[in-house]
Amino acid sequence: MDNLDTREWLLTNGLGSFASGTVSDARTRTYHGWLIASLDPPSRRTLLLSHIEATVEVGGQVWQLGTNFWGDGTIAPLGYQHLRSFAIDPVPTWIWSGKNWQLTRQLVMPYGLLSSGESGKTSNPQFCNRTLIQYRYEGSWAAILRLRPLIGDRDFHHQQLGEPGLYFSQLVIQQQVTLQASKLDWVGTPWHLRWSDGDYQPEGVWYWNYSYPEETRRGLGGREDLYNPGYLTVTIQPGAVLILEAKVGWPDPGADRLSALEFEQAVQAQEERVGEWERVRREKFLNCQSPMPDTDDIWHQLLKAGDRFIAYRASIAGPTVIAGYPWFNDWGRDTLIALPGLALTTQRFDLAKGLLQTFGRYCKSGLIPNTFPDAGSEPFYNSIDAALWWIEILGLYLEATQDWDFLVEQYAVVRQIYKAFCGGTIYNIQVDATDGLLAWDAVGVALTWMDVVIDGQPITPRRGKPIEINALWYSALCWATEWANRLAREKQDKRESFLKQAERYTLQAEQVKVSLKQFWNPETGYFYDTIEPDSRPNPQIRPNAVLALSLHHCGFAEERARQVLRVARDRLLTPYGLRSLDPSDPDYIGRYGGDCIHRDRAYHQGTVWSWLIGPFVRAWKRFYPDAPLPFDWQLLQQHFQNEACLGSISEIFDGDIPHSAQGAFAQAWSVAEIMRHWHD
Incomplete structure (x- = not known):
């Protein structure tokens, strides 16, 4: 062999x-x-x-x-x-x-x-x-x-x-x-x-x-x-x-x-499909009179790679995104995280709109499905963050398209999510009235993206108040404030109602912003990963802090954010993405291999996730705007063109050098995040 x-x-x-x-x-x-x-x-x-x-x-x-x-x-x-x-x-x-x-x-x-x-x-x-x-x-x-x-x-x-x-x-x-x-x-x-x-x-x-x-x-x-x-x-x-x-x-x-x-x-016909998106991109640069990037060949390959994940789901009569090949199906969280790269960067706005509409239609108890239903079956709502990602991506879509009619159509879903989280919903998901932070507490499940469960025991349970969940909650409140104020201007017959909503969102966002300071760990110069249900902070150094700094609305102080990014650069950053755990942590597992149990135990305990390179780039550019990115795209580009699955990007890599590719050989959010930032 x-x-x-x-x-x-x-x-x-x-x-x-x-x-x-x-x-x-x-x-x-x-x-x-x-x-x-x-x-x-x-x-x-x-x-x-x-x-x-x-x-x-x-x-x-x-x-x-x-x-x-x-x-x-x-x-x-x-x-x-x-x-x-x-x-x-x-x-x-x-x-x-x-x-x-x-x-x-x-x-x-x-x-x-x-x-x-x-x-x-x-x-x-x-x-x-x-x-x-x-x-x-x-x-x-x-x-x-x-x-x-x-x-x-x-x-x-x-x-x-x-x-x-x-x-x-x-x-x-x-x-x-x-x-x-x-x-x-x-x-x-x-x-x-x-x-x-x-x-x-x-x-x-x-x-x-x-x-x-x-x-x-x-x-x-x-x-x-x-x-x-x-x-x-x-x-x-x-x-x-x-x-x-x-x-x-x-x-x-x-x-x-x-x-x-x-x-x-x-x-x-295959080439013409990709060529159409390339034409849209060229028009974009011509319209803004900016020079075309000199990476057209690779960009063309990235467009083809991204298109492989777009699929039609018969049970909902609409578009979906296959999370990864060869073995994954379509998942809510993955689809939403991949959407900006696959649909907004490529200006496939109809696709983005269709995906957001589908998720909005299936919102239930304030939650967005993490798994779409097959015909005759019910969706799975085992995610706390899919609903928050839906709001975040809706905001990015609206900013890109100025499609305010779509906001009017979807605002009821925003309200449904908001009310469910404030009033409480399944898995004991509820805003803590004392500090405004979003918490959850349910035994035997894992509701964040670190979602492995073995024999009813989550490997990274992250119950309580996870850092990125509350960063998403803060960003959602900021989006909701903007939208309520806009609707107050446009809907004069409901002006007072929207203004009251905006005022409440604003007050809650301010409370959350103050409470986010609870996540600061002065001993490590990093954010706590979670605040447990018993109020104990979890000091493990994980990439969720970087996720929290990468969102459209950021509620963290600049100096602390810069320090967090320096720690992430030194402890988590690799040429292929971010490690899921600091190598100095006693729980760290540097190689992903063995049977299913061993692989699942390593999945979020040090394994490098390539999609996390996108949040790192966004956070770094926000807080170090004049500094170059502290890594070289060359190894990731080489992987895309010449390693594992040719013309795609693997789901994960070993945490230890030489960071061998593992997991699904082609992953949607991995490709999408590279597409989103390739020209950076």
Whole structure:
């Protein structure tokens, strides 16, 4: 494995479906496959097509191009030895070659939402989950290309075992095969594979005991059996192209014959989507007569990276954000934190508005969902900060767009959150009448972003009054003051009511600002992380203090803020983000690894979180406006372009040097925060 390039690539289609794999073409994860389709967007992600094993025969000699890990520890075939190059842009592209031949393979996953409307809403949506594969051959004479699809039908979190009673039916007609898995009490998803040329021979063979080393490393099951329904044989001439399409659903008998043009159009459509946002950005700089930044190539890649997380959720008929690939779904807190980078920086204001509308519609008991519902299920409201982030991001949206009609529409949600927090809501969330700070107290849950719970015990419980929660509360009160005063000017019939609201917000904000001084720890020159329910302060040095300094409205004294940032720079800052805990703390865990329990215990105990580089930049620029940033973007840029998942940013990194990338290989808020500040 040491000789294999196991850096990863990712394609998505705007529905939550994705394709992923490695540069060497060896599958190392359960989540690697060429068609992992969201059957109820963005949920029910199901692996249908794992990959296609290819052999090329030239002049009577056969080369096997595949590379697989097997349960007995072997690697076979050794196709990676013939791999000459790989490129990620514009689509994943592999080139294998020998003395007299060269075979290029490319994959593209076309955008899957076929109809859309304003503000991200969609009327009568049509979904299309498919992957296109293109082979191009060059050589001295014709070659025989033989392709074997390896398939499954299983939840993307699990492995498939070739158990008795699991069957795959196939129907071959007109250069396509329709496939469907079934067992005694279950019928799988129908899908089909079609091709532009060649002869298909049904066979039906199980390939047993694939091994996925990354899953083994993570302490999970790493064995899988895949089914090969048959093989396609093509005599391919020099310069010729072969196209295949894997698509969910029954085939269309009237579909046109596959051609290279269809593949090219899919690639072009992908580039045009990103090109539209690039055009908006160029107009922005032209309008303000500012010079264009000289990082256009990287910015273009960042736009593509950000777009991969935007998806459509069928159960709410609106947009959402996948928190990370390959294993996360959409989460409220993550979506809101990522929204400024993904939607405001790129001026995708309809997207931002649609996301805010959706969250506002699902506000309940003053809380915003942390997990969106699938059809027929209820949202999870296990977050104290999602509602506060909603207000913060609403403020940023309004500042960017001046869309004051939207404020009128959403102000009732602001009031709902405010009243619930002041009067008390679930998890014993309530403003403390003595100091105006926001507190919560519930055993067995974790309501902040440090949310790991193992066997009913939070690893970082943070009950009481967390620093960033109260900084968000202060900023929310300041926003509410501004909005109530604006509405008082615009709504003369309710002027007195709005003025009274503004006065109350102002008084509460002033009280909170005074009470925030309780968080100062003179011994460390840093803010306490929490004030516990029994009033004991927690002196652990965590990045939440930096979060508190990064919000639009900041209630902390300048000199103390500058001192906090100096401590954060010296104790928490790395080239990839902020550590979640000071390395000198006895609870610090410097490496994130092992089985699920060990990884969860390390998750917020020193692990570097790349998204936190954004709050650090904002806080540093506020309190050290004339000083350069105390880190170099170069290592993070190198990671984005050349490490882990090419063209994306990992969720987390080890706290200890060399800060190896860990966790999800592509994380929305990580990419979004870099987008938000790339030109800084």
